[in-house]
Amino acid sequence: MDIGTYYQPSRKITAYDVPEGVDIRGRFDEEFAKILTKDALQFVADLQREFRNHIKYAMEYRKEAKKRYNEGALPGFDPTTRYIREGEWTCAPVPPAVADRKVEITGPVERKMIINALNSGAKVFMADFEDALSPSWENLMRGQVNLKDAVDGTISFHDKARSRVYKLNNQTAKLFVRPRGWHLPESHILIDGEPATGCLVDFGLYFFHNFATFRQAQGQGFGPFFYLPKMEHSREAKIWNCVFERAEKMAGIERGSVRATVLIETLPAVFQMDEILYELRDHSVGLNCGRWDYIFSYVKMFQGHWDRLLPDRVQVGMTQHFMKSYSDLLIRTCHRRGVHAMGGMAAQIPIRDNPAANEAALDLVRKDKLREVKAGHDGTWAAHPGLIPACMEVFTNNMGNAPNQIQTLKREDAANLTKEDLLQRPRGVRTMEGLRLNTRIGIQYLAAWLTGTGSVPLYNLMEDAATAEISRVQNWQWLKYGAELDGDGFGVKVTPELFGRVVEEEMTRIENEVGKEKFRKGMYKDACKIFSRQCMAKTLDDFLTLDAYNHIVMHYPKGVSKM
Template sequence: MMVRLGNIGYATSMSNNINAYDVPEGLEIRGRYSEEFAKILTKDALQFVADLQREFRNRIKYAMECRKEAKRSYNEGGLPGFDPATRYIREGEWTCAPVPPAVADRRVEITGPVERKMIINALNSGAKVFMADFEDALSPSWENLMSGQVNLKDAVDGSISFHDKARNRSYKLNDQTAKLFVRPRGWHLPETHILIDGEPATGCLVDFGLYFFHSYAAFRQNQGEGFGPFFYLPKMEHSREAKIWNCVFERAEKMAGIERGSIRATVLIETLPAVFQMDEILYELRNHSVGLNCGRWDYIFSYVKTFQAHPDRLLPDRVLVGMTQHFMKSYSELLIRTCHRRGVHAMGGMVCFGITKLLNLIPKQAAQIPIRDDPAANEAALDLVRKDKLREVNAGHDGTWAAHPGLIPACMKIFNNKMGNSPHQIQTMKREDAANITEEDLLQRPRGVRTLEGLRLNTRVGIQYLAAWLTGSGSVPLYNLMEDAATAEISRVQNWQWLKYQVELDGDGLGVKVSRELFGRVVDEEMARIEREVGKDKFRKGMYKEACKMFTRQCTAPALDDFLTLDAYNHIVIHHPKGPSKL
């Protein structure tokens, strides 16, 4: 039986067979059966996930309600700020647990989805850390998620390999590899292929629980220093969310019979409310923390979302919202100061470009990737990467992110020249000058123009990214830059903001206001451009029309959706509730 919901499809496969997965009481799996997946979805592993869900679901629901309450406050004119009730934490002289030797040196990290070939190449890339991503770089289909769990299990035990039939080339791990961190989804995302007591599981508990259950023993044996596994934690808005993670870690350590503090995590500071909670977040995770990271793209997205009801805080073109903007620079400096004061890493992020024109390319707030067949353009792009990384290391960051293996040598050279043999700058770059950063510094209005080309770029990138996401790709190279869910979110919310307040455009669009009529013409013209660029055959077979409808609907909605992917997720869910599929 086939049931269709929405514009794209929500499939249900029915059978007289019983579910082939061996599941504990109260748990139901509606994802496709696979013998390979069954090695991950064991009864004991699923029981662990179910135990986490049952223990923490009410606290998670409360935290999500607190997010809604904060949103209501901001929409009524309120501003985020430092909490007077936790001043004692910010002013206290405490530190986090010492950084484990295994991850003391993190000067260059590479990120990417949990695809098999990607994992091998990233671990072999020469970076110090690979962050395997279940979040912004992954479209969370059942196939992607479960294949990712299989891939990570094989990576941790060292058996992972891949044969590329098209290239007749085999891939396997080198003797020396990057340290593996895993980023689960945020608290807000469900996993509707797994029901626990009749409710969808919390996506991040599925990601964390399955990975931890199958990897902690082999991970610790291979690491040798007695610490790990390692994680990146996304999308937090308050320290209460960090406290839940800390309790999850303690629960997992108790289950595994390993010492407290074995699990370590870096938190991405990628929401505006969280920048006022950095000390508090580290305090809650102080036995499990290895630092904070400047998640720049989501931070810009969060700025718009937080101030969606504030017409005096409209963003300029996204290419202008770089680290030289005062509110972005202040955020970075306060993060460095906070981390180093507490004895942990202050990690930088992806490249930020400002307004620089790169030959005939339109620069975007995204991660630069090497440009093939154009040495001059490639060198210009690399120069921008070098300048961004030099700014980071001089500011005091202990490491940075690269979006492509080809950028690692350039990034590594910059950090090596500054840091030498020191694994980090925790003791040498205290950034005491950042102690004077105020709420006003962190909330200063961004400056710059708003142009018709900015509206076009947002539309073109947003539609193409969403089309790729709907077909299973969460990390997409567009115009020599790597786009993920965070950069697509900036495109969406900026369009929404400009439409809501009928922004008057600068430049060639001088005097023209962003209206639904103007946006409709831009959508039509950009869809025609996308068709020319990708080719008629690929355009026809792709999900571009569906993505266009979804993106347009979200940009023109009366109320701003919290996340693009929450709406889009319902269009990639495929349920097989009664038995194994022959697919």
């Protein structure tokens, strides 16, 4: 659509009040303007200006490291920081308000989701600006409005279709917020002519509008709380620590008021866990096993290694030696440093029309959570409110009244885990059904993402950007190295011709499953083009969403309100 068609002479011209050097290209909305105040934008701009060179350096270091790995190098423990790993330091004490994190629920910053998650019975709700959210201007700004209302306790949602009004209970989960990763831009906000760093926008706006409420209600060490994603090195944690200190100083609150949990979801970061906690030691409340992104990272890290082909994604679970080693080392590291070691996501969703299948799915969840709590994890994640009781029961039965296992399960046996343990090749088979499932999930997820939905129920599992990434990079890896299939496709090599046929057949299946009308109106064909292009690319793109992001950026000229 030509940008000129956005002008409507009959509509009153309005615009955001912005500080010098800041330009907003997103649609004007009166609700958004309450978030995008001049002072709030000045705070975000100050963060951007102070830290942008540090961020650029960290991103360049990522590129250099990737080049080394593509040429055959393997990640490992840094000998120059051995003194940190062997030192006897600890992080700041865990605040009593979040000592008990047995079950956490995650989801996008949508209004109804926020209310349901806070009311779910979970100990923590992680409101997600990252993997579970399609980062359109509308989603991001509406999410900030929703979170401010949630922190104020005034949030409500009128579901007209069900004639029901949703409000917060008296007792709610503690709120954590996950901003985007360092690599993602916010192209609707320009600072000194450059797109803002997405995570600084997410963090800055949320912190600016809500720190006073946290301070008044709770005091030092009681928030705001954050989850930090996608880090690869402790230098990235150091930037976050400096951001927190800068924010605390601006707000006039005590050092250590802000607390964060880091997701260990990249292969380089597993060798940097002590160093990451050390950099954040005044602001840390632990680490989390971001296992889906970790699997994605394993493929991305070894994209230049023909001998490290992953088996079907459904076979890469926590019983694989490299995954178990990662979990065990995370627990040992966190407990040694006095903070939480959080477990991974239960992605199952209730199967309402099949009680037997639903019970079987819940049984898998219970077994996974029992493994986590016995290993020493202090809490776990669930993607759906319906899983909370089952997860809570397992952790409570095995931990009793203790809020966590930080002092009771030190996991000293994990001290002997080696680089080889963490890099052991996963075992399993590669099948035609695995190729088909990857393709079907990748296309359907991306179609939803392009239309504004970042968390999608598919085949009784909740898929987000992390699980879609596994599908993409696994297809790419199999195509690049002509992987031989097992099972029904025994001996068949994955070639561009085979992949082309699979894509065509799976698009037909998707159309049959969703219905012709929904297929026609959806973004399935566009998603298919993007997903197929990335799977067939000569060079693996770092992130699926970086390419797809350009398809959801919509710039408006200054002074324009709505289409």
